[in-house]
Each structure stands twice: as C-alpha cells, then as structure tokens.
Amino acid sequence: MTILTDENFEEFIAKADKPVLLDVFATWCPPCKMLSPIIEKIAEDYKEKIIVVKMDLDACPQTGAKFRVEVIPTVFFFKNGEVADKFVGFKPEEEIKQFIDNLI
C-alpha cells in the first residue's frame, strides 16, 4: 500500500485516476493499529473502484496541519482531488464499506 508523505501528497491526490481513501494514523495510536488490517482488506476488496493509501501523521506535519488532523485515526475520502467526506476513530469493516459505497 502506498504511504503518502508531505512531499508526494498533493501530486498523488491530484493525479489519482480513482477516488482515494486516505488512512491517517500514528504509530503510537492503538485504535489506528486496530483499524489498519481492516483498511488493508478494504484496499483489496475495492481495488477496482478506489485507491487506498496511508499517511503517518508524525511524518507529515504539513499535510496534517493543512487538513487539521488532530484526532486519529482519521480517514479521508478524496474525489476529484477534493475531500468528499471523512470519519474519525475506529469503525468496523461494514461501516467503512457503507461509508465508501455512499461516496463512490
């Protein structure tokens, strides 16, 4: 799975040929660790429809500040380069799939 950085973030989102689901996490955050395998499964299940990427908040202070990420995990859904929606905190697989299905 692609890990975005402050350096490649804007170009990646702008050039993506599908909607992008971005999981913003931190290595010290237990709910982020719980969410991670679900996000990975979703990346596989939705690989024809969306691109799933991750971003380590500590490693990306500029992008984190730009999108005002203060709570983690925060998951963004980008469509045509813009944030279409987001959610914060751990959610079970089915809820995340519903979140995506409503936005595709």
Next chain:
Amino acid sequence: MENEKIELEIKKLLAEYEEYAKANNFKVNPENKIAENIVRALLMREELLGERYCPCRKATGDIEEDKKIICPCIYHKEEIEKDGHCHCNLFVK
C-alpha cells in the same frame, strides 16, 4: 524484569481508571485487550512526552493546550454521552 514492571504499571493504572469510571457512572472498556493497549500507549506517551496524553490525539507541544488531552481528556464525558464510548474506546457507557 522490565516487562513485569510495565505489566504492573498497566494493572495499577487500569485500576485507577476503573475507579474513576465507576465514580462517574461509566466503565473501562470490558474488552481487556483494548483497554490494556490504550493504557500501554498512555504510559509510553508519559515516558516520551511527560504526560499521559490521549493516544488518539495529536499533542501540539503547547503545554497549556495539551493539558486538554491528558487522559481522562476534556472531551471524554461528552463523547461517552454521545457515542457510548470515548474516542479512544478506553471508557464506555
């Protein structure tokens, strides 16, 4: 030996949070693994940053501002009331 010390600290802090939760009419997450992992992360943040900052919120580096996210943070009661659990899932209704 070091591991035993950490496990003891986790148990001690969990007991403190259980007492706090009981006094406020909610409880520590009954899923032990979740509660333990959060308490472990709190202790790690205390060691690294000096306070038990919520492991689900970014510390700004501003000591006054970050007081808001020392566990139990200023948001937890409202979150428990609204969502049935605090953002981190340490406390549940």
